[in-house]
Amino acid sequence: MVLGGLSAVSPFAIDMYAPGFPEIVTSFGTSKTAVQLSLTACLVGLAVGQVVLGPVSDATGRRRLLLAGSGLFSVLSLVCAVAPSIAVFDAARLLQGVAGGAGIVIGRAVVSDLFTGASAARRLTTLSVIGSTAPVLAPVAGGLVLGVGSWRLVFVALAVTGLLLLTAIWAWVPESLPAERRGTGGLPAVLRATGALLRRRETAGHLLVMGCGLAALFAYITGSPFVFENVYGLSPTQYSLVFATNAVGTVLAGAVFGRLAGRVRLNLLLTVGVAVTVVALVTLVTLLTVGISTFLTTWACLFGLTSGFGLLLPASTTIILAIGSDAPGAASGMLGGAQFILGAAAAPLPGVLGDTTAMSTAVVVLGCVLLSATALLTLARPWEGHGEPAGSPE
Template sequence: MVPPSSSRAAAVSTATAPAPAPGERSAVGLVAVLGALTAVAPLATDMYVPGFPAMGDALGASSSAVQLTMTAFLAGLVVGQLLIGPLSDGLGRRRLLISGSAGFVLFSLVCAVAPNVGLLTGARFLQGVAGAAGMVLARAVLTDRFHGAELPRHFAVLSQVMGVAPIAAPVLGGVILSVSAWRAVFAVLAVLGGLLLFAVVRGVPESLPPERRQSGGFVNTFRAMGTLLGRRAFMGYVLVVAFVAAALFSYISGSSFVFENLHGVSSTTYSLIFATNAVGMLLAGAVFSRLAGRGVRLNTLLTAGVGVVLSGALGQVLVVLSLGESLVGTWVTLFVTAAGIGLVFPSGMSIGQAVGRMAPGAASALLGGLQFLFGALASPLVGLFGEDSSLPMALIMLVAAAGAGLALLGLARPWQGQGEPASV
């Protein structure tokens, strides 16, 4: 998704508008490929969810064993990002990106033909490790390639992709399952991975030349990650993004139960509610892109985003405590929360990558790895604390939002202005 053009530019006819410069065209193509790489993991996470019952029957596995295949994939995403990101600072981005894309195709095919749930679980873990390459290296390539106001604008595109992909994934999976068996989902993922492999080979040049790479082998490469872990401000921004991701994953895992079971809406109506909230995220991302392009401080936008997330989560708790289970109240407060998330992700990732520019791959690994780790830890908590009220989901989201606020004020300290384009 390319950020919208200005109203004045839109008024110029396509016949007379100047064509973009070759460098601009190549940048658009590069960001498009990186955005697609970012979408792979969310698609692979959720596309096969509608086929869980059929998978259990075909493989003779329990529902918990089938659900473990998703946990294995998320674990692979975390491990893969934490390994591949730092390695890319020493080896370069392109060869790891090509290897990861090829591995994703291979392990998707293994998933498609797995004869039992044990092999499927192992293949899903390795599929997650391979798929992590696209996510972690997309952010690193952007940091290598773009600077100044361009960087947050392109990070907004990746964030919007991350907002759309989880919504589209179950829908695509449902369409595939309506005409074929669950194994076809992994075959489609293999095809998508093959197309992305081709796009990477053709459209993603090496962005980290040898003279800019970490020297001293793997030890020094991972030592750079240790250095980042010890930087207060950097870890503050990482934890802001991670806690907000925990709120998002709690919403994703609990909202269908809240709306369909407690409020009695149909699956179609729930899809509409979920899509509406996703639009809120996309609109917030577009607002971020526009304001960042006009010189508004990234730290200001991040602080505003955390405040909106916290307000939405607190409002949800207050609605439940004062009004009980209110469909409209829950929908509105979740929309507000989703809009805040749409501000936090692009601003937090932009600042985090800028502050960690000394080792962009390691910085990307920590930003992405902890994001999925916190999300994976938060997701099962919603069901663990009861299914007769929406209060558990609301409280978990509020705690996560409060954690983001504490990390912002106590560690990131946005008033110090770190990571702003002018300071990089």
């Protein structure tokens, strides 16, 4: 429960405040771009935090960093809530992301410390599903908070959540990496191990499969409000229901993965997940190209995207952590870095040429899933079976 909460709170922090963007622009007397940069700052902070804190936890242990990360997340959320200017707000968002990255990266490493094989896969699936659905559900929750207060109340809620998690870590999360299992040679040795992992073709391949998949998800998150509200005429409430329904696709696919992990090869599940995302987006772009642009067809294709992602993310996460089992914190940090760096790069692309349309969003998302498929076939090479637990099915 605690690790699940840690996996959710930072993704919630990414865009829970998105419905309040117009109010923030007015509050600070600034531009839309400056406010949107606060979301990018949080994504960059999450990437940096995971890349740095994952390897550090391999050398120093997990518990103290989890406690420090949750405490600082609460403090920085309060700084966001009382920020007097957009400059302070954006800086606090960057640091909030760094602190929040501790919970995501170290939570995965704790699972790798305690479990292996199918047992680890099922638990990592749970964390992956939580982490991937949280950014999708966060704007819905933010809209509810904004119904009773200003955008600043969103960050007060995040601060309180961080404080509750700090208390829960103190009570229920013991140190999972004893001193004798920590990386010898200190942090430099752990960083060398990280470099060695990145130089392996299969590691880089699976990181790109997962990172490009998450880039597709963030392009969908940023583009879909304009598509469904401006193009298809949905109200914000109706759009929230569409968003939530698509999140259910991710949850259901993750549940299927959890049932099949240990009985079906992880690389096969990963391949199916990537194939579903590609088929869904090729279908959508084809329909839009021939002039079929309806609410139901677009919704169905994007539901296919989120469902495929529910297989892609837990499979790639489990495989990458298995490949990097000698340095799980470093491997987990690379996961987070690839996810959020590529996500930050893809998020603004649906509207980069002007208006965000169904076609512009679909083309960007299709490009991301095709890059994911290319990395799967050329680098990850699922038929070679990298990252499969011992005794996995043939």
